[in-house]
Amino acid sequence: MIQNEVKNTNVVLKTSGLSKHYGSKKSLDNVSITINQGDIYGLIGKNGAGKTTFMKTCLGMVQATSGTCQILGSNDPKNLRKVGALIETPSIYGGLSAKKNLKIFSKIYGGTDADINRILNLVGLGNVGNRKAQKFSLGMRQRLGIAIALLGNPKLLILDEPINGLDPAGIKEIRDLIIYLNKEEGVTFLISSHLLDELGKIATKYGFINDGQLLEEVTAKELQTQCEKKIIIGTKDNQTAYNIISQYVNSNDITFTNGNIEIKNNDDNICQYNKILVEHGIAVNKLYNKSQSLEEYFIEKVG
């Protein structure tokens, strides 16, 4: 299907100041994000944050009030042919088989009979291709929706809350499918979710959106560093304590955050910092280890 024709650094989707206003409501407010080839980009936000509006605007389903969205480096709407999407619930003909559904949609998006069989196998519906879609579980319907989105060999798949409402087994199936398509077929993803932990296992980059605004864009690695274990120290004289502790740790690993001294990337016994400070005549009134789950980080960001 799709080969890795472009290097990992190539930009697949880039928005610049994308906005969508409904009257006075700013559903999307000046959002600029970049998705590179090979990314699984997690767009994270609470209900009503603007995720669907963002995706629809990128897809041209909703007209932007201002700003631009480039697909594969161009504003040309023809490039939307390189994008597959599953927005909200999949539009499926329940009375028809999975295969017939794909056949109908292949007339719009392209794809031969061989492509249809291959895609059905890819999404794990190869053995139920002749079964009516109305008999499918929610997870199977989602997979059929993804199969439809895969018609036409897209380079980018946009999935709006694909895991919403699924049971743990269904969630795992969709996650495994996304990883397979990304690693083996070279598909880049933009996926929305209101739960960070759902994408925490697969996303390579995150955009946090709230009230239509992008709060932060971070890579999975940066997010992991933010959440990893830290030592928190509080004293009556934090400046002097900071100067003393700085002599013992890498300067990149020590910061003043929220009025405390924070030391990251540190597996040392925390008692040694107490000993050092006391030896310098500084009484320690706070000393503990802290780590954050992805969900705690998300809640801290969006409230």
Ligand SMILES: Nc1ncnc2c1ncn2[C@@H]1O[C@H](COP(=O)(O)OP(=O)(O)OP(=O)(O)O)[C@@H](O)[C@H]1O
């Ligand atoms: N056609 C519309 N007319 C007016 N307001 C709209 C329209 N579409 C969306 N909105 C508003 O824009 C805001 C963002 O909605 P959007 O559906 O993009 O959020 P979301 O993050 O996808 O949330 P959810 O997960 O609940 O779908 C909401 O306040 C919504 O009510």
